[in-house]
Amino acid sequence: MSELAPSILSADFTHLGEQLHTLEKSGTKVLHIDVMDGAFVPSISFGMPVIRSIRKDCGMFFDVHLMIQEPVRYIREFVEAGADSITVHVEACSDIQKTIDEMKQYRIKVALSVNPATGVDAVLPYLDQIDMVLVMGVEPGFGGQKLIPQTLEKVKELDRLRKEKGLSYQIELDGGVNRENLTKIIEHGTDIAVAGTAVFRGNIRENVRDLQEVIAGAS
Ligand SMILES: O=C(CO)[C@H](O)[C@H](O)COP(=O)(O)O
């Protein structure tokens, strides 16, 4: 069955601890953590201190999405802060293989991401080395955008490729996920659907329940 990964980008940071407890109590297993550097993407979010702090009191799987230039420089620090999985953008790495090798030194899941304008070709040479491909459904940098429907074709292609090649990487779709489009997203082959706005706007408990119901119905 597919998994929901709430993104804390849309959380209320004055109540972050309580909101994370609510997610855990609602059955959330994977927490999506968006790190932005103001260089690879226009916005700046947060970094290791926030991750280190929430790690102390949170049992969820930390799915860290690095939207930063040359992430190879910071892999060790994010692992030490508590990341369980690290996703880097192929567009942000001058040496993708070196970045994968660096990530593989640690006991974490290794993932590559592609922006809406980047084709699946960019990750093809690495598919047998990685645990997940994150397909951006929106331009990276901001929450609350609308899903670009064409990005689902990449999910479909990655699903086809893993079957054809006998590989087991997961496919994550990030951005613009909501109750209305979630079934379609899953039907294209998504294993993990990231949702920020759709989880944190309004009642978190009800939103998670509703989204999980859609997932259960689609699987
Ligand atoms: O990586 C991201 C933005 O770059 C976020 O994970 C994504 O946008 C989630 O937020 P929303 O569900 O509001 O689109």
Ligand SMILES: [Co+2]
């Ligand atoms: Co993200």
